[in-house]
Amino acid sequence: MDKYKRVLLKLSGEALAGDKKTGFDETTVVEVAKQVKALVDQNIEVGIVIGGGNFWRGRTSEKIDRTKADAIGMIATVMNCIYVSEIFRTEGMMTQVLTPFECGSFTKLFSKDRANKYFTKGMVVFFAGGIGHPYFSTDMGTVLRAVEIEADVVLSAKSIDGVYDSDPSKNPNAKKFTQISIVDVIDKKLGVIDLAASVLAMENKMPMLIFGLNEKDSIINTVTGKFTGTKITVE
Helix, strand or coil, rough: CCCCCCEEEECCCHHHHHHHHHCCCCHHHHHHHHHHHHHCCCCCCEEEEEEECCCCCCCCCCCCCCCHHHHHHHHHHHHHHHHHHHHHHCCCCCEEEEEECCCCCCEEEEEEEHHHHHHCCCCCCEEECCCCCCCCCHHHHHHHHHHHHHEEEEEECCCCEEEECCHHHHHHCEECCCCCEEEHHHCCCCCCHHHHHHHHHCCCCCCEEEEEEEEECHHHHHCCCCCEEEEEEEC
16 A cells, blocks of 8 residues: 555545535535545645636636636636635644635745645645646646645545546446556546646656545545545556
8 A cells, every 4th residue: 555645635626516516515525624634634744626617617608718717717716725725624624725826815825835834834735726827727737736746646536436438427338447557548538637637647757546526435545545446557
């Protein structure tokens, strides 16, 4: 079993919305907080990126410029991180939200040094706002921050429980991979993360563990060796 010192947890915005599909399901968020607290109590440093899909998914109208649509998506991730970080505080954790752009007094500007300072204080660090530029997804923000903070692994909690050879919601015979290389993810266009993020992970040898958020204790199990999702290798 791999022993992780620092992990980057990517949470799906839709998964945090639960059955409501939009906004927040507080029960789900509290359960995530309890699991992350268990990791923090084991002295594992945790960074978190949250998608914005529970509020905004891409360019939903031709009347909206792509750049502005992406800006809305970045702001959605900031809202998510502020909300989730507050739930984490109620569960006994110290948190800080970092963004690549100014948000008044709501967040702090991202830098690697600042993130490392917060980690040494035992804080859970939220990386909101993507990379601060349009045309880049939260996947890219996740891998980029993981590489920058030198995380051991990306833990990607999704609404499905791993990587499949086709969409399991459309194909009942879809095959789930227990392990697959990032090269195969790219070659097969599996779409588990976008192409640019996949290439960044490959070039920087950043492994990923993909799993279903809604399975009981899935975050804890992923870190402690009871992993049932898909491991994406980079060797």
